[in-house]
Amino acid sequence: MSKRFVAAIVASCFCVLAYGQDDSIGPKSDHYIGIQANQLIKQILNFSNSNPAIDNPYLLTYAVTSRRTGSGLSIGLGYNFNETSDGDAISRRETEINDFSLRVGYEKKSSLGKRWMVGFGADIIIDKDKNVTVNINDSEFNKSNIETISTAKGFGLGPRLSLNFKITDRIMLGTEATYYFRRVKNSFAVNSTITTMEFDPNTGNTFPVTRTDHTETSDKTKRLQFSVPAVLFLTVKF
């Protein structure tokens, strides 16, 4: 069974290769799938032990371009899910972070000599980040259970420029710079339940009082952001 499975994979790979190389009967477009490869390349080449900040959220890219004109559709997708539970002896915090980023746009690719390929285009971008954090505290004076929910919904557009080095005919290593205008609506909500010990002067006793509260704020921001070519994409053409 496993031999058949491996054989099927190998056969399909050859099919893809053959499909990609035959212009006369094949489709009129090239497909590119890219993946963010900074960490991988750092591991392989052992560049340095530094960790510069990366602000490109698109982990996976896909482009389909016409073989004749070099222009076509480009998509970028990024999704991060992070669940953390931390704290100390007197406090416990649980966080769930969901960050989603999508871009769809037009792109035109052109070859610069045998080894280089430059691309330029424009994208529409949509992103949504949500963070839910619950923190539980216990102190001599109060016990608190506070949930914060922050969301950021962004929408924007802007130009993109990319440069790829062809390691082989099918495998490329490249980077990109973007200059996106982004409009973001941020909202922040706090749900709190706090129990404090109050003093009753009539009886001389203390007693617990629990208060619940909900607050919500929101704001809108606009920004024009230049993203430097700090991210490397490993792209496969097929």
Added chain:
Amino acid sequence: MKTRTLLLSLLMLALFCNACKNDDPELQTAYLELPGQPLDYGQFNDHIPTLGRVLFYDPQLSVNNSVSCATCHKQVLAFSDNTALSKGFENRLTTRNSMPIQNLAVSSFGIPASLFWDGRENNLRQMVMRPIVNHIEMGISDPEVLARKLSVVPYYRDLFKNAYGTEEVTSAGIAEGLSSFLASITSTNTKFDRHNFQGEKLTALEEKGKALFIGTYDCNACHQVQNPSGYIFAGTFSNIGLEDNYADNGLENTTGHRSDAGKFKIPSLRNVMLTAPYMHDGRFSTLEAVMDHYSEGIEDHPNLDPRLRSATGEPLNMHIPEDDKTAIIAFLNTLTDTHMITDPKFSNPFKAR
């Protein structure tokens, strides 16, 4: 065969679920432990830094009671953090590495030192409120909201009464208490200080490192280690060629001048052995990596510090031999102040039981 595979898969799944099981222990109750009389902070009214000490360690300064100032500024690390980018109240990463806190009140020629990596503040009382109202760090919407929040906490009524003679909790009192506490955190008892002022001997390796630091490689041109704050002229910033195109432009974000792009505050090297990782974004995990940068890794940049250019104008990669790096690091170790990082008057007053 299929049954065995299925059973094995179920066993693995059970083990995985068990590993993920939430087995957090019960929380302990926090209580505040302060001496009857305030500790000696060397200030006119030591009740004010005492109030600041409680505020500094109190997670109620964040919107969800999850982080305090001390979360990112740990005493044992010279009030820095041992992570490249610290996490805020929602576990979101901040954008810069936490700077150590020490000798903040030291100014040169009466000029207050610039604060933060990008020098966006030079007033300590205003600086202490910035992380509190930052939407990633502590998330409080307004200093007045914090004052109202703390005014129902019984111990703050007492602490404010002691400090200011009134139980009213105010944002101005919070700022003064915190800044007074931070100003009291001083580092003046390193081996290098004792060498300079009391004649304590350095080892041969440390002496070699000192000569290399001050002489051969002229590190002292920027990091003037003989000065408690680290530099003679307050407010110095430098572009040290970390990138040819910075993602974070540092001082330019404050001044708006393109000529300030990539410039960051030159940090004091006091306790530098404790404050890893290094640089504004914590990119270097070790001092060896920092030395490698100055040795071979300086990138050209239009704003590169002229002290880091050779006579021909090229980036000055210093090609520091391994032996010299070892000696310089040995010397830097003489800048560690073990007294400051264990001093009870800077320690956490909240205990658990």
